Amino acid sequence: MKWNIFRATRRNEPKDELQIIIDKIEKFAPKKHLPEREMYYYHYRQVRQYLKPLISLLTYISEGTLKKENDGEFEENLFVKLKNFYDINDKLSFEEALRDNSLMGKFIELFKIFYNDKTKTMANILEYFNKQE
Secondary structure, three states, X not given: OOOOOOOOOOOOOOOOXXXXXXXXXXXXXXXXXXXXXXXXXXXXXXXXXXXXXXXXXXXXXXXXXXXXXXXXXXXXXXXXXHHHHHOOOOOOOHHHHHHOHHHHHHHHHHHHHHHOOOOOOHHHHHHHHHHHO
């Protein structure tokens, strides 16, 4: 028997704001990546300091299917939201965040687990950001 230990709500509990956003994401996100989304994002609901940036990030992701037509602007805003989530103490500037291989890897992984987009590479993302400067 497989138990999903990251499942946050029970059937009869009222849904909070975060669970409503997660439910919206789960309508379009690839089912095969649900365990990764739960492990890398959804479980942060339990850590108070991450709750506000998590809600901001997931809200933006949940609206992403509508915004994805304008890839460049969407990617830039999404990267800022991801940076705010992982850099909770705001130690990195935007330029430093772009050079952070770990954060860039998480950004590329985010596209895979939320949108099933495996076309993003560090090179093409950095190319877009360099054009913006």
